[in-house]
Amino acid sequence: MEEYNILRMQDRLKEYLTRDRFIHTQGVMYTATALAMCHGEDLVKAQVAGLLHDCAKCIPTGKKLKICKKNDIALTKWEEENEALLHAKVGVYIAKKKYGITDPEILNAIRYHTTGKADMTPLEKIVYIADYIEPGRYKAKNLPEVRHLAFQDLDETMYRILRDTILYLSGSANTMDPSTTEAYEYYQKLHNERKGANT
Numbered sequence: 001m002e003e004y005n006i007l008r009m010q011d012r013l014k015e016y017l018t019r020d021r022f023i024h025t026q027g028v029m030y031t032a033t034a035l036a037m038c039h040g041e042d043l044v045k046a047q048v049a050g051l052l053h054d055c056a057k058c059i060p061t062g063k064k065l066k067i068c069k070k071n072d073i074a075l076t077k078w079e080e081e082n083e084a085l086l087h088a089k090v091g092v093y094i095a096k097k098k099y100g101i102t103d104p105e106i107l108n109a110i111r112y113h114t115t116g117k118a119d120m121t122p123l124e125k126i127v128y129i130a131d132y133i134e135p136g137r138y139k140a141k142n143l144p145e146v147r148h149l150a151f152q153d154l155d156e157t158m159y160r161i162l163r164d165t166i167l168y169l170s171g172s173a174n175t176m177d178p179s180t181t182e183a184y185e186y187y188q189k190l191h192n193e194r195k196g197a198n199t
Contacts, residue, residue, distance in 0.1 A: 002103060004048050009099055013051065017058050025054050027134030028127070035126045038151045042105075042123070049109035049127045052099060056090035064090045078177045085177060088114045116162060116183035125154045132161050140164065156194075159187040 014022050032050030036043050056064065064086045068075055071093055079085045091110045095101040109127040112120060116128055132140065133147045140146070141164050150157045162184040169176055 004044060006047055006051065009048070009051055012098070013055060016055070021054060021057055024134065024136050025051060027136045028053055028130045031134040032126050032130035035130055035150060035154075036123075039122060039126070039154060041126060045103065045106050045109075045123055046126055046130075048101065048103075049106045049113075049123060050130055052095045052101065052106075053091065053110050053113045053127055053131060054087065055094045055099070055110075056087040059087070059090065059094075061086065067093060076177075082177070085114055088112070112179070115177045115179040116158070117179045118182045118186035120158070120183070122154065125158055129154065129157050129161065141168075155187060155190055158183070159191040162187055 010026075013025065017025060029047055029050035032046040033043055035041075036046035059067070061083045064083075067073065067090050068086070073089050073093060075086070075089070079089065088111055092107050095107060095110055101107060105121060105123050108121065109123045112124050113127045113131050117124075120128065129150050133143065133150055137143065142160070146157060146160055146164075149160060162180065165180065166176065166184055
């Protein structure tokens with residue numbers, strides 16, 4: 001198993017993020033670690049993925065696009081049109097290049113923390129959920145209930161978050177990434193199957 005110097009990573013990351021973004025990142029790291037502890041997943045991987053999930057967030061959009069072009073990072077139409085989606089793929093590149101991360105589980109957790117996808121691994125779900133429920137978050141609907149649920153059932157929490165996200169975005173000008181739609185359909189089906197089995 002790879003060894004990671006979390007403190008050194010934090011010190012380095014602090015140079016590239018705004019103060020608020022760094023505080024958020026620490027919140028995600030601690031929340032992801034707590035969720036991993038609760039659900040029997042790898043604590044170190046959760047720490048590293050939580051810490052680095054937004055490592056490319058504060059890079060200007062133009063530079064993110066240049067990094068993608070220079071390093072043959074394929075972008076979907078949705079990613080090209082929505083700046084907020086770019087940092088996930090660029091984050092994978094930065095995690096490899098600047099922080100020496102090679103573990104595919106960690107890299108995929110960074111990759112999918114914004115859009116989600118169908119049939120996510122436990123670590124991917126943990127980082128996605130931690131990003132939504134960390135202590136600095138306060139605007140999302142039903143947050144106390146979702147926080148409580150996260151420590152009981154990751155799949156049901158994914159369904160709740162994705163459902164609320166889609167309801168929120170449907171009332172705005174933002175377009176929906178297909179991966180998010182696929183994730184919602186997957187976890188909605190799981191939710192309905194489990195609900196049916198319990199009736």
